[in-house]
Amino acid sequence: MKEDKSYFCNCLFFSSGAFARGMNRLAEEAFAPTGLSSSYAFVMLIVNQYPEGVSPTKIAKELQLTPSTVTRLLDKLEVKQFITRSYEGKNTVVKVTEMGGAKRDELLEAWSKVNDKYTAILGKDLAKELTELIYDASVKL
Numbered sequence: 001m002k003e004d005k006s007y008f009c010n011c012l013f014f015s016s017g018a019f020a021r022g023m024n025r026l027a028e029e030a031f032a033p034t035g036l037s038s039s040y041a042f043v044m045l046i047v048n049q050y051p052e053g054v055s056p057t058k059i060a061k062e063l064q065l066t067p068s069t070v071t072r073l074l075d076k077l078e079v080k081q082f083i084t085r086s087y088e089g090k091n092t093v094v095k096v097t098e099m100g101g102a103k104r105d106e107l108l109e110a111w112s113k114v115n116d117k118y119t120a121i122l123g124k125d126l127a128k129e130l131t132e133l134i135y136d137a138s139v140k141l
Helices: 012-034 038-049 056-063 067-079 098-102 104-122 124-140
Strands: 083-088 091-096
Touching: 012 038, 012 104, 038 056, 038 067, 038 091, 038 098, 038 104, 056 067, 056 091, 067 083, 098 104, 104 124
Parallel strands: none
Antiparallel strands: 083 091
């Protein structure tokens, strides 16, 4: 039986949105046991890479998010005591706390589960190629 395609199947905007929603479902399922959504988890993964501290600007650039979105995410992570923020002149420095550092392995495991799940669904070659193409396109946009 022929699979029915959406009226919008030839629209990159529609297709990328549908793809993003599917990926988001996979990520939220994988990160749920950590107690953090994927957005917070990815911020924590970055902060954990810089024990000496990292700027919100660097986090925003790495995650391709606006500074205001990063600030909102950091506010909640600070309330949960996973990070601290200090101010050096005009610069903000974000550091992982002991409690936040203790989450690192759990977050890495969840991230690995996301990768394993979409690779199992798409196949290794398509998953790799699609990742590269989507990332390159996102940088251009």
